[in-house]
Amino acid sequence: MRGVKRLGCLLLCAALLSGCGTPSRSETIFAMDTVMDLTAYGPHAQDALEAATAELSRIEALISAQREGxxxxxxxxxxxxxxxxxxxxxxxxxxxxxxxxxxxxxxxxxxxxxxxxxxxxxxxxxxxxxxxxxxxxxxxxxxxxxxxxxxxxxxxxxxGQKLDLGAVGKGYAADQVTALWRELGLTSGLLNLGGNIQCLGAKPDGSDWVIGVRDPAGEGTLCTVTGQDMAVVTSGAYQRNFTQDGVTYHHILDPATCAPAESGAASVTVIGPSGLICDALSTALFVMGPDRASDYWQQRQDFDMIYYTQDGDLFYTSGLEGRLTLRDGLEGQMLTWKTAGS
Amino acid sequence: MENRRFMTPREGVCLVLLAAGLALWLFWPGRTGGQAVLTRSGEELGRYALNAPQRVPVQGANGFSLTLVVEGGAAHVEDSTCPDLICQRHAPISRTGEAIICLPGQVTVTIEGGDRLEQDALSG
Missing domain, CATH: 1.10.3980.10 (ApbE-like superfamily)
Known part of the structure; x- marks a missing residue:
C-alpha cells in the first residue's frame, strides 16, 4: 500500500514537472500597415507584450507619413x-x-x-x-x-522633398521594443513585424533561434539561418506588387529611376544586430544589384547577407558559415573578405 | 520496523512507462489534429479543423471579403476582393507556424496544433 502511495507521489511530481516550461505570451496586432506577431518568454511576458504594443503604437504615431499629426x-x-x-x-x-x-x-x-x-x-x-x-x-x-x-x-x-521612413520604420520599431524588453528583464523573445524578424537573446531552452527565409518563387523556404540577438530582414519583389498589361510591377523603387528596381535581385536578406540597419540595407542592397551589394559588403563587413538573384543564384557572406542551411537542391556561393591587395 | 527501498524495480518500470506515455501524449506532433485559426483586426473569428472540409465566407476590414477554404487537410483563400490578391495566391497551409495574411482586409489564417515547421519564424 505504501508503495502505491509513493508511486502516486512520483507520478504527481512527474505531471507537475511536465508543465514547468518557461511561460510565454503571444499576440498578433495590425500596425504600421502590416501584421505583427509578438512572443515574449519569462515571468514578465504579459507585461512585455503590453509594453510592446504601446511602444509600436507610439512609434507609428510619430513617424508614419500617412498619419495626420x-x-x-x-x-x-x-x-x-x-x-x-x-x-x-x-x-x-x-x-x-x-x-x-x-x-x-x-x-x-x-x-x-x-x-x-x-x-x-x-x-x-x-x-x-x-x-x-x-x-x-x-x-x-x-x-x-x-x-x-x-x-x-x-x-x-x-x-520641397517629401519623406518616407517605410524602409527603416519597422527595423527601428523592433530595436526599440527589444531594448524595452531588456529593461523589463526579458532574456528571450521573438518579434515578427511583417516579415522583419528580431530575436531577443536565445530561445528559452538556451538554443539558437532558427529563422527561415521565404522562397521568392513560392511559399516554401529558401534557407534557414540560426543565431541569437539578431535581426533578419528580407526585401523581395514578391512582397507587394501588381500586374498591368501582363507586366508585374513591385514596390521596391529605385530612387535613380523612380520605377521598380531592375537589379537582378529576387530577394535580399540582411542579418545583424540592428533591426534598423538590416531594414535599411535589405532595401538598398536590393536596389544595388548583386555586384554593387557585394562590393558594399566588402567595405562595411559589419553585417551578413543572403542574396538570391532572379537567375536562381544564391550567395551569402562568410559570417553565416555554419549557420545557414539551404533547402534541398539549392547551392550557394560564400563570399569571403578580400584582404588589401587581393 | 519495516525497511523497504524507496521504489521497487516493478514500480520503477511502471513509472518509466507512464512517464513515456505522458511525454508521447504531450508532445506527439499534431496529436489533436491541426486547426485553422481565423482572425480579423486581431480578433479571433473562429477555429476550423483541417480534417473537416468546409468553406467559410469572411467579411474583412475596409470592405474587403474573402473565403477561407479547408480541404485536403490544409487551408487556403479564394474569392478575395482585396487589390493585391497576395492572400489568394498563397499556397495552402497545414503546419503550425504557417500563415496566410490579407493585409488590406486585416485577415489572418494561422495553423495551430498541427505538425510544426522547422523554423521559429519566417523572414520575408
Whole structure:
C-alpha cells in the first residue's frame, strides 16, 4: 500500500514537472500597415507584450507619413510649398532621420528617404495601383534627392522633398521594443513585424533561434539561418506588387529611376544586430544589384547577407558559415573578405 | 520496523512507462489534429479543423471579403476582393507556424496544433 502511495507521489511530481516550461505570451496586432506577431518568454511576458504594443503604437504615431499629426506628416505638409522649410520635430524623430540620412549617403542613394512622391505615384500607399507616364517619372526624379534634406537640431529642413521612413520604420520599431524588453528583464523573445524578424537573446531552452527565409518563387523556404540577438530582414519583389498589361510591377523603387528596381535581385536578406540597419540595407542592397551589394559588403563587413538573384543564384557572406542551411537542391556561393591587395 | 527501498524495480518500470506515455501524449506532433485559426483586426473569428472540409465566407476590414477554404487537410483563400490578391495566391497551409495574411482586409489564417515547421519564424 505504501508503495502505491509513493508511486502516486512520483507520478504527481512527474505531471507537475511536465508543465514547468518557461511561460510565454503571444499576440498578433495590425500596425504600421502590416501584421505583427509578438512572443515574449519569462515571468514578465504579459507585461512585455503590453509594453510592446504601446511602444509600436507610439512609434507609428510619430513617424508614419500617412498619419495626420505625426512628425513626418508635418514635415511633408511643410514641403508642399516647394521652397525651403524648417519643421520642428521631436528629438527622437530628428535622431532617426539623421541616422537614416547617413545610411542614404553611405549607400550612395540606393536608399533614399525622399522616395515618398514616387511611392505615391505608383499607388503603393493607397492600393490604387497605376503605372506613371514617362514624363511623370522624369518629374518625380527631380523631386527625389535625400541630399536636399538636413536635420538641424530638432528641425528638419527640406526643399520641397517629401519623406518616407517605410524602409527603416519597422527595423527601428523592433530595436526599440527589444531594448524595452531588456529593461523589463526579458532574456528571450521573438518579434515578427511583417516579415522583419528580431530575436531577443536565445530561445528559452538556451538554443539558437532558427529563422527561415521565404522562397521568392513560392511559399516554401529558401534557407534557414540560426543565431541569437539578431535581426533578419528580407526585401523581395514578391512582397507587394501588381500586374498591368501582363507586366508585374513591385514596390521596391529605385530612387535613380523612380520605377521598380531592375537589379537582378529576387530577394535580399540582411542579418545583424540592428533591426534598423538590416531594414535599411535589405532595401538598398536590393536596389544595388548583386555586384554593387557585394562590393558594399566588402567595405562595411559589419553585417551578413543572403542574396538570391532572379537567375536562381544564391550567395551569402562568410559570417553565416555554419549557420545557414539551404533547402534541398539549392547551392550557394560564400563570399569571403578580400584582404588589401587581393 | 519495516525497511523497504524507496521504489521497487516493478514500480520503477511502471513509472518509466507512464512517464513515456505522458511525454508521447504531450508532445506527439499534431496529436489533436491541426486547426485553422481565423482572425480579423486581431480578433479571433473562429477555429476550423483541417480534417473537416468546409468553406467559410469572411467579411474583412475596409470592405474587403474573402473565403477561407479547408480541404485536403490544409487551408487556403479564394474569392478575395482585396487589390493585391497576395492572400489568394498563397499556397495552402497545414503546419503550425504557417500563415496566410490579407493585409488590406486585416485577415489572418494561422495553423495551430498541427505538425510544426522547422523554423521559429519566417523572414520575408
Amino acid at each position: 505625426s512628425d513626418l506628416f508635418s514635415v511633408n505638409a511643410a514641403a508642399q510649398s516647394g521652397g525651403e522649410a524648417a519643421t520642428p520635430v521631436t528629438e527622437e524623430t530628428a535622431a532617426l532621420l539623421a541616422r537614416t540620412l547617413a545610411l542614404c549617403a553611405d549607400t550612395d542613394g540606393a536608399l533614399d528617404v525622399t522616395i515618398y512622391p514616387a511611392v505615391e505615384a505608383w499607388g503603393f500607399y493607397s492600393g490604387d495601383y497605376r503605372v506613371p507616364a514617362a514624363s511623370d517619372l522624369e518629374a518625380l526624379r527631380a523631386q527625389v534627392d535625400y541630399r536636399q534634406v538636413a536635420v538641424d537640431g530638432t528641425s528638419v529642413v527640406t526643399h
